[in-house]
Amino acid sequence: MTATGKILLLHGGLLCVLFALQFVLPAYHHGNLARIMVLASYAVGYNILFGYTGLLSLGHALFFGAGMYGMGLSIQHLGFSPAPALLAGLIAGVAVSTIIGLLALRTVGVAFMIVTLMFAQAGYLTVLYFVDWTRGDEGFVIQQAQRILWGIDLSDPSNRYFAALLLFSISLLISLWLVRRPFGKTLVAIRENEERVRMLGYDIQAHKLGAVVISGTIAAVSGAVYGLLFGYVGASFTAVPHSILPLLYVLLGGTGTVLGPFVGTVFMFYLIDLSSGITTAHMLIAGVVLVAVTLFAPQGLVGELRRRLWRWLP
Amino acid sequence: MTDSPKTTSTTPKGISRRGALTGLAAGVGAASLPMWARYTHAQTAAPIKIGFQIHRTGIGAAYGRWYGRTTDAAVKVINDAGGINGRMVEIVAEDDGTDPRRGAEVVEKFANQHGCDVGFGTLFSHVVIGSAPRAGELKLPYFVVSEGHHVASGMLNRYTLQPGITDVKSQVQAMAPYVANNLGKKVTMIFPDFAFGHDHRDYFSAAIEAQGGEVLAQIAIPPAETSFTKYFPKIPRDTEVLYHVMVGPAVLTFVKELGEFFGPSRPEMFGFIDSLEAVDIASPGLEFLEGTYMWEGMCREAQPDATEHAAFYRAALGVDARGASISDPTDVSTYGHMFGCWETLHVIKAGMEASGYAGPDDRTKLIEAVEAMSEMPESQAHPQGAKLFNGKTHQVFGHQNISRVENGRLVRVHRTSIEDTLYPDEVDYTTQSF
Numbered sequence: 001m002t003a004t005g006k007i008l009l010l011h012g013g014l015l016c017v018l019f020a021l022q023f024v025l026p027a028y029h030h031g032n033l034a035r036i037m038v039l040a041s042y043a044v045g046y047n048i049l050f051g052y053t054g055l056l057s058l059g060h061a062l063f064f065g066a067g068m069y070g071m072g073l074s075i076q077h078l079g080f081s082p083a084p085a086l087l088a089g090l091i092a093g094v095a096v097s098t099i100i101g102l103l104a105l106r107t108v109g110v111a112f113m114i115v116t117l118m119f120a121q122a123g124y125l126t127v128l129y130f131v132d133w134t135r136g137d138e139g140f141v142i143q144q145a146q147r148i149l150w151g152i153d154l155s156d157p158s159n160r161y162f163a164a165l166l167l168f169s170i171s172l173l174i175s176l177w178l179v180r181r182p183f184g185k186t187l188v189a190i191r192e193n194e195e196r197v198r199m200l201g202y203d204i205q206a207h208k209l210g211a212v213v214i215s216g217t218i219a220a221v222s223g224a225v226y227g228l229l230f231g232y233v234g235a236s237f238t239a240v241p242h243s244i245l246p247l248l249y250v251l252l253g254g255t256g257t258v259l260g261p262f263v264g265t266v267f268m269f270y271l272i273d274l275s276s277g278i279t280t281a282h283m284l285i286a287g288v289v290l291v292a293v294t295l296f297a298p299q300g301l302v303g304e305l306r307r308r309l310w311r312w313l314p
Numbered sequence: 315m316t317d318s319p320k321t322t323s324t325t326p327k328g329i330s331r332r333g334a335l336t337g338l339a340a341g342v343g344a345a346s347l348p349m350w351a352r353y354t355h356a357q358t359a360a361p362i363k364i365g366f367q368i369h370r371t372g373i374g375a376a377y378g379r380w381y382g383r384t385t386d387a388a389v390k391v392i393n394d395a396g397g398i399n400g401r402m403v404e405i406v407a408e409d410d411g412t413d414p415r416r417g418a419e420v421v422e423k424f425a426n427q428h429g430c431d432v433g434f435g436t437l438f439s440h441v442v443i444g445s446a447p448r449a450g451e452l453k454l455p456y457f458v459v460s461e462g463h464h465v466a467s468g469m470l471n472r473y474t475l476q477p478g479i480t481d482v483k484s485q486v487q488a489m490a491p492y493v494a495n496n497l498g499k500k501v502t503m504i505f506p507d508f509a510f511g512h513d514h515r516d517y518f519s520a521a522i523e524a525q526g527g528e529v530l531a532q533i534a535i536p537p538a539e540t541s542f543t544k545y546f547p548k549i550p551r552d553t554e555v556l557y558h559v560m561v562g563p564a565v566l567t568f569v570k571e572l573g574e575f576f577g578p579s580r581p582e583m584f585g586f587i588d589s590l591e592a593v594d595i596a597s598p599g600l601e602f603l604e605g606t607y608m609w610e611g612m613c614r615e616a617q618p619d620a621t622e623h624a625a626f627y628r629a630a631l632g633v634d635a636r637g638a639s640i641s642d643p644t645d646v647s648t649y650g651h652m653f654g655c656w657e658t659l660h661v662i663k664a665g666m667e668a669s670g671y672a673g674p675d676d677r678t679k680l681i682e683a684v685e686a687m688s689e690m691p692e693s694q695a696h697p698q699g700a701k702l703f704n705g706k707t708h709q710v711f712g713h714q715n716i717s718r719v720e721n722g723r724l725v726r727v728h729r730t731s732i733e734d735t736l737y738p739d740e741v742d743y744t745t746q747s748f
Contacts, residue, residue, distance in 0.1 A: 028426035035419065128508050128537045136508035138439045139414065141447050141469055155451050231447030234414050234440055276409055280370055
């Protein structure tokens with residue numbers, strides 16, 4: 001079988017398995033997987049910038065929040081229905097990521113990390129500042145009646161699961177398609193040797209900006225969908241810890257692998273969930289396991305799989 | 315470029331179809347490992363499971379620790395007296411990290427994994443607001459102990475109730491008559507510039523004006539501010555009362571800098587105990603609070619006229635007369651709020667007994683039984699005092715206390731009536747279907 005065939009079989013197989021799990025999972029894990037798929041989509045977006053382009057952002061919560069608040073505020077204050085609200089979230093994501101990209105890409109390396117972190121913190125404080133619109137730190141509820149998309153009640157567990165699966169499938173396929181296209185390969189080349197790519201005549205800034213916008217927009221749509229599926233829009237989703245989460249997911253799952261973000265999200269989610277059932281010091285367990293994974297699988301779980309077994313993994 | 319550049323679609327090593335399928339099957343099996351755990355339905359003789367959403371970590375940890383102790387004490391009392399409908403009560407505690415996302419996940423865990431009968435105990439407003447939609451969708455009665463106005467404002471749903479602690483709107487409103495009549499009518503407010511502070515700004519401003527007073531200035535402190543000196547010159551000179559609400563660790567700096575700014579000649583000061591819960595009022599740096607006034611839900615210091623129920627409650631918690639742990643006097647409690655856990659658990663007990671609650675199928679009966687409650691007399695179940703529950707708004711109302719700091723101790727100087735705390739209904743949850 002060709003590498004392309006294997007890739008299509010594996011990724012298509014994962015989506016088929018996720019589809020099938022809808023019918024067999026117990027209620028708790030069914031709900032978890034819906035949440036995981038939305039968070040994994042966020043991580044897929046992050047991976048395009050970090051894993052494939054080599055730009056470490058510490059401010060992706062700003063993009064996630066832009067989508068979430070773009071959606072939520074348009075429902076809350078403009079009376080939008082879910083479809084145009086999702087579009088508003090997407091537009092907010094494109095706009096914010098374009099502006100941040102144009103500004104932050106004037107820096108490189110550690111400065112890029114710090115600048116993205118600062119922009120995200122500014123975004124968080126903006127949410128708190130406009131408390132009359134956003135309800136600040138408390139956030140607000142998207143009521144069940146406001147979450148009916150084309151007659152489909154997104155608060156229903158099955159509908160929520162399929163909506164999350166649809167988002168994840170689109171994100172995954174975009175990621176897979178992108179990294180196999182010349183644009184994606186150029187991003188990888190930039191990650192590996194920026195100067196050589198520049199010497200070959202590629203427009204580095206345009207490619208990086210493209211990566212920021214695609215990555216930020218996927219994160220924003222994930223934020224908008226998260227708010228719509230789980231009925232809450234809050235400032236904590238724009239705070240620094242929420243910028244660190246996708247970094248952890250991607251590092252654990254495998255930097256620069258298409259499946260890594262999903263595997264990392266599942267791993268991290270259940271690591272915290274299961275360890276909290278064992279001890280109140282569950283963060284200690286999570287920390288030790290994370291250190292162990294970093295030590296023994298430095299390329300992440302999927303990255304290690306690629307290194308040891310399946311070299312064809314994208 | 316490095317010697318061996320990484321690519322994204324290399325195929326250096328072939329793999330058989332059988333190998334791929336074996337690997338895929340193993341991967342799916344491994345991924346679903348944690349999903350094999352299933353919950354069992356509660357049997358009639360099985361304990362009643364109460365999911366306790368506890369702030370063990372995060373900004374609410376100090377509150378969470380004492381909410382946990384209060385909950386354990388209340389459950390012991392309930393179980394020693396025979397439990398609920400002859401069944402023991404079991405607390406299933408899960409840390410929510412004082413985070414709304416984790417909070418919602420914890421609610422799902424209560425409903426779908428642990429098979430809890432109800433959820434209970436959440437304090438911080440953003441966690442309540444983030445979790446309540448999921449509780450409603452999962453049809454899990456969700457008893458919060460938050461003091462936020464979010465329940466009575468109509469923002470949440472029929473499955474969310476707050477029967478054990480009063481909300482901020484009623485607390486703030488009830489302070490205005492005492493402030494206007496005893497401390498002064500010209501008030502300047504200092505508050506954090508986010509939702510909690512804005513609630514105080516809006517509700518107190520309206521209430522003090524209704525008492526013939528006026529708010530001279532409203533000084534909002536931006537979030538994450540660490541020094542406050544530059545805001546103090548904005549306080550008008552003719553201010554008679556400084557109304558302050560600060561939250562988080564910055565309150566100690568706030569008090570210290572306020573003392574340095576005013577020196578010995580300060581206006582009267584009135585604040586809320588919220589930011590000084592779990593903090594010894596006699597701590598170094600808090601001397602400036604001497605002679606100032608504080609709201610308390612329940613008086614931290616044992617009062618001379620404490621009822622037998624209040625004394626029983628204090629003893630059951632293992633808290634001394636100053637509000638600290640008997641085993642560790644430096645471990646000061648969150649006494650002004652944590653009674654809410656005790657009283658809420660007793661309301662759950664009363665509701666389950668009134669509805670003949672037997673299992674999750676009776677959850678709606680439980681909610682209807684609680685909605686039918688009205689007067690709750692002072693008792694062992696309600697040691698803070700009598701309460702009035704509003705079934706339409708799912709919110710309880712009760713007496714409030716004002717204490718004065720005297721020689722580093724909180725001495726109660728006023729106790730409001732329940733009527734002082736009432737306001738018109740803003741929602742009728744009973745019109746919502748289950």
